[in-house]
Amino acid sequence: MLGEGDGTVGASPEAQSPPAAEDVRAQLDRLLASPDLDAPARARKFLRYVVEETLAGRAERIKAYAIGTEVFERSADFDAQNDPAVRIEAGRLRRALERYYLSDGLSDPVVITIPKGAYIPHFAWHTPPAEDSAPVPGTVVPVPQVDSPRRRRTPWLVAAAVAVAFLAFLVGLILWSPWRDGASDTPHTSAPLPPSGPTLVVMPFAALGESPAAKTYADGLTEEVLSQFARFKDITVLGRETSRSIPPGADVARIRRDLGVRYVLEGSIRAAAHRLRITGRLLDAQTSAVLWSQTYDEDLQIRDLFTIQDDVARKVATAVAQPYGIIQRSYQTRTGARPPGDPEAYACTLRFYDYRAALSEESHAAIRTCLERAVALHPDYATAWAMLSVLYLDEDRFGFNLRAGSNSPIQRSLEAARRAIRLDPQNVRSLQALMMALFFAQQPAEALAVGERAVALNPNDTELLGEFGTRLGQAGAWQRGAELLEQALARNPGHSGYYSGTLAVYAYMQHDYARAESLIRQAALEKFPLYHFVAAVIYAQLGKGSEATEARDQFLRMRPTIFENWDDEMAKRNYRPEDTAHFAEGARKAGFPVPARTAAETALQAASHQR
Known part of the structure; x- marks a missing residue:
């Protein structure tokens, strides 16, 4: 409910014995x-x-x-x-x-x-994950131990393994190139691709000036940018062989005609003494319009070459390819993806991000229907299944358009997420969906294990960073959760209304009510209604009665029945008892109808008597 957009985990677990x-x-x-x-x-x-x-x-x-x-x-x-x-x-x-x-x-x-x-x-x-953890093949990372609210004192070992932080998982099409002799004309894919969607080619960065090192720098940056782009599964990036085959100065219209791409990234490096100037531009291959450009000035005496390459490549890929980045916004505008009822499967996934940016019950119903139609037409479309999993989950956590039936929303969410994982085990959106479903199924340790894998695959995905940071905080890892939210905010300031509200929850839990007030005033309350609850408890703790009353009344108009199931709402979000009690304290001060004695407060009192 709280700190989730509308709403140091415990000690490290034992690890598998290292190789001899x-x-x-x-x-x-x-x-x-x-x-x-x-x-x-x-x-x-x-x-x-x-x-x-x-x-x-x-x-x-x-x-x-x-x-x-x-x-x-x-x-x-x-x-x-x-x-x-x-x-x-x-x-x-x-x-x-x-x-x-x-x-x-x-x-x-x-x-x-x-x-x-x-x-x-x-x-x-x-090694693959342990059998009793989430069935996700791939990299295994250490997982913090988290106690479920209903199993608070049960000792158990989280599936543990050793971190392998791969720089990138290289995917995409390697297509025939008219500039490369003997190239195959058969495309190769590593996972089911979207039924339609944006395609990108990265041209080799050009070396400018007379420095003999510039060519080496340019080649290295091209390689790093390709690796960073490969982490984003919502766009198709042509393979490095195709990229390398494009001659310098190739006409953008010809690239579009021969390769069929919609977007072209080009750039240059100018080296002089210890200074570097790196420029990147994203072009619309159909119109040759410049959609984005940025210049980065670097000093090799301050930072080493590989640090500069990593940082610049990450910034370029994040600005261009993230879910709220240049390509997705351009593609939405071009395809007319926003109007309801758009039948195109890929357009449904674009509209999903609109829904996530401004949660509403009306848009939830429309996009759920659209995605269900998309997976019926394209049953191998992993990203659509992942997004459908989130929409099923929102039936439970937000009460949006709840469907009657034998399977609960959580069960349907888990089934859709696991199907997405089976289709594409390395799809970050699929991993994110499974993390969320497991978390609300009250399997927090398993959920965070999946979240760690997703972040290892793509640490630049702001949608993922925000979601994973939120779950970490709810499970008690407030510091790390806040750090991830701050990263997401820095890389995607356009979504600050969401990040600010969640960071306000973190500040509240640290009893830093002044900072919490500053943050909640920056949150988009009109887009994320449950932040009205957060605002009310913050104002109440600060003694600002009139503002607390206004926020309380606004929230009760929107969610009048939520306090009838207070203990369940808190338990399913895996808050620690002390954090749940802290919320209850502020809620009573704000005048919310919280039970006189919550389950968390009862558990804390019993634990104190046993000491």
Whole structure:
């Protein structure tokens, strides 16, 4: 109900035993012998050195200076701080490992990664999730332990595993290119694609100026941008081979004619001394209009090259491809997706974001009908099933257009989400839907496990960050939840009315009522009616009686029966007893008809007597 758009989890769990030294060495040999590890001899030597030093118990010695002198055979006066050779080679090696584990290494038993920020490798079993957790194949990450409100003191072990944070899951069509001899004319897909939707090609970034390093910088940024775009499943991005085959200066109209894409991203890098100027532009291939452009000025003396590449690529992809980004807004306008009754399947998914941005019962009914028609026509359309799962869930949590029948809204939501996952296990929208359904089915630990996987796949998706941050907060991880909401707000300020309301809940739970008031005044109360409840309890705690009364009355006009089931409403949202009691305290001060003694308050009192 609260802090969900209309509305430090407990201690870390035990982890699976790490691979033994012999397992790691066997995997190292497998890596170094594989032609699919796209790394030169020096990078392979780098990998063997850091793995063997770690296995020998000398991880603390793995520093840039030691690598430079012992691996790269630099002299004793090697200046690791000003010479970026080790950092550059480490970045290449990280990328080579990430690509390897997305191709030839998918079935390898052990995963070796080199996390950013250091050169010490990490070893993990490459295992699927435990049987009793959500049935989602793919990357497994550590999950915080969360107690369900109805199982508060039952000890149980969350499905645990070891983090493998893949940079990207490379998907999309690799189509025939008229500029590439011998290319196949058969498209390849890794998952069911939308019945229709926007397509994008990333042209190689151009190197400007006379710096010999500019070409290297441009190639690296092109690669990073492609990897970032691959995380967004609502658009189709042509493969890197197609991208590389396009000659510099190719006419946009010809690109559209020969490749059939709607959007073209182009850019350039100009290098001078230690300065970089990076420019990106998104073009409408049909009209050649510039839909978006941005310039980034960077200093290599302040940040290293790979940090700059990662950051700029993330910013470009987020601005252009996120659910509320340039492409989706342009595509909505072009297709006329907003009017109700639009029969196109893809248009239904675009209208879903309109619904999420301004929850209403009327739009819920129309889009639910539209998506049900879409999946009937296109039963392999994973994204549509995922969105339908959310709409079924909203029947329960918001009371929108509840259908009678043998299956409850939660059951239908879970079934639709799991079907979406079966169709496309790496679809972020499907993972988000399953996370939400599991959360409201009172399986918070399993839900957050799925959320972690989704964020690992696409940390730039603001729709996902906002939803996952909300669920973390409700489960008690207020600090991390707030951090994710702040990230989403920074990347998608146009949706600030939602993020501000949820952050107001977080501030309220921290008893920071002044900040909570500031945030709730920035929230879009007219779009998210349940924020009226949040406003009322904040004003009541601050002693602002008239404003609390106005917000209370507004909320009761919209949801007059919600307090009849207060305990159930709180329990299904997995709030901790202390947080539920805090809400009840503020609600009574605001004059809401909260029960005189809630289940959470009874549980807290019983627990205090047992101490």
